[in-house]
Amino acid sequence: QSALTQPASVSGSPGQSITISCTGTSSDVGGFNYVSWYQQHPGKAPKLMIYDITNRPSGVSNRFSGSKSGNTASLTISGLQAEDEADYSCSSYTTTSTLVFGGGTKLTVL
């Protein structure tokens, strides 16, 4: 159950788009459509932003989108806003019927 690989940090200016990658293996990201993304502000609980690779829960802005190619999933945030500054983590279902998270990516809005 090795953690999924995410970049430690990404940054972008307001209005720009950024993409965060999440790399796993064929035993997790590549093998299932159960990839999710979570946003977490300091001192707060995580918030589900994307589930099943591409789906947005009700109330999540359509500026957030997800995709997957092979063993790598991606979260794209378009039209960056100051309130998007947070930590983002991916997760995936695995062949051992468990979940595995990525190490998290700190997004800085310049």
Place this chain on the structure above:
Amino acid sequence: EVQLLESGGGLVQPGGSLRLSCAASGFTFSSYVMSWVRQVPGKGLEWVSAISGSGGGTYYADSVKGRFTISRDSSKSTLYLQMNSLRAEDTAVYYCAKDLDVVMPTAMDYWGQGTLVTVSS
């Protein structure tokens, strides 16, 4: 409104035990998988364990298998995590989370505010 309220955290010595509880409301408790996720302050999220809506399926991370036991009481809409043989590396904030699925852990759409567990002598 979905609410998840964890309790039971605190300071415990290495080798000791602790039981966390999570009181749920605002949804049909027995219809969803429930999970425990932990986070060392300043670090990433780590999935710990999950239990199916019926309680018949339980799932554990390798790091806690054999030491932690997850359970649920649908009559009380409460999730539990019994933690035995605690180690320093179990120190973290423990979150209770509701899943979208009924059988297996996939994605967690509601989270509690967390309870801090500190394992130290």
